Amino acid sequence: KNEGKKIKLIYTIPTGQNPSGATMSIDKRRHLLEIASKYDLLIIEDMAYNYVVLEGSSPPTIKSFDREDRVIPIGTLSKIMGTGFRVGWVVATDLIKKYVVSEKQPIDYCAPAISQYIAIEFLRRGVHxxxxxxxxxxxxxxxxxxxxxxxxxxxxxxxxxxxxxxxxxxxxxxxxxxxxxxxxxxxxxxxxxxxxxxxxxxxxxxxxxxxxxxxxxxxxxxxxxxxxxxxxxxxx
Ligand SMILES: Cc1ncc(COP(=O)(O)O)c(C=O)c1O
Structure with missing residues (x-):
């Protein structure tokens, strides 16, 4: 802000955060979305640990409160299928998807095909x-x-x-x-x-x-x- 730069995006891991282990309360989730709405920011909601809830039920995602297409949920199968497969997912509008693909492709071309096939079978067979x-x-x-x-x-x-x-x-x-x-x-x-x-x-x-x-x-x-x-x- 001091350098005259505009904040555009918030990245957060609201459930089972790495490294703190903290889980954001529902009030804070709503509040974060209000802030994003007020300042016209996008939120990347990393759901890596949403399936590793150790007590009670999984708290509602920030995405579930989102009425303005501000929240981009992302996730990985690393924490439930096994680390190293490097298969993840993103839920986004076509516009955002276009940016994601054009940024990711030059980095790794795509997640390893073998990992993607294993992931498909993992999900299809209900092993998850x-x-x-x-x-x-x-x-x-x-x-x-x-x-x-x-x-x-x-x-x-x-x-x-x-x-x-x-x-x-x-x-x-x-x-x-x-x-x-x-x-x-x-x-x-x-x-x-x-x-x-x-x-x-x-x-x-x-x-x-x-x-x-x-x-x-x-x-x-x-x-x-x-x-x-x-x-x-x-x-x-
Ligand atoms: C919040 C978070 N997102 C993503 C990842 C890694 O995902 P992937 O193995 O798909 O690169 C980790 C792993 O430590 C993580 O803590």
Whole structure:
């Protein structure tokens, strides 16, 4: 704004956000749309984690409140079919679709054909329904194990309980998250992401992002234990 540039678009992941794990309330979804309408902005609603809701039902999408064709929902099969397939989707007007195709084509020509055929069969055979149901259940169990382990093993850590997605952002007061992540990997072979690169300001400096979808329950317990050990080492 200071440079005289006009904002045109808002990008948001309202459900199970990566990296924070946060899910936007219905009031905030409506409010964001009001702001977009007031300032004539488009909203890209990334629905990557909409099918990974761990508690209750999926909140209404921002798109469901949209009467002005402002919201462009996008999604990926990566979180329900498997990572690496690189097949996603977009719901857009013909005009927007034209822009999407002309921007995407020079980047990768198209998603791999083999991935697209697998995706078609995955959906046609209804495997997504089984996958969604199973991952919701398994991830919920893993999330609860992670939370319980943090509460038991890392005194002073701050976090909020994610109701969707596969991430939990952990604040370790008075610790540099980037150094912490490096040390944790080198010393204890536990991989986490530092919070800082996810922020435009300094807010994420004492945070690390944990993932609870991939590791086994035993690995989650062990990893949280190691995070606690390193946190105590650095604090003392
Ligand atoms: C919000 C969000 N959108 C999209 C993706 C990736 O999608 P794809 O694997 O289709 O590139 C991710 C993966 O981490 C994500 O967190």
């Amino acid at each position: 329904k089984i996958s969604i149901e199973r991952s919701r259940e398994v991830y919920r169990i893993k999330r609860d194990v992670m939370i319980r382990s943090i509460e038991e093993k890392i005194r002073g850590a701050e976090f909020s309980k994610p109701v969707a997605g596969m991430f939990l952002m952990l604040r370790l007061p008075n610790v540099d998250g980037t150094l912490f992540a490096e040390n944790l990997m080198e010393k204890y072979k536990v991989a986490v992401l530092p919070g800082k690169p996810f922020y435009t300001d300094d807010k994420g400096r004492d945070m690390i992002r944990l993932n609870f979808s991939r590791p086994s329950i035993d690995d989650i317990k062990e990893a949280v234990d190691k995070i606690g050990v390193l946190y105590r080492e650095l604090k003392s």
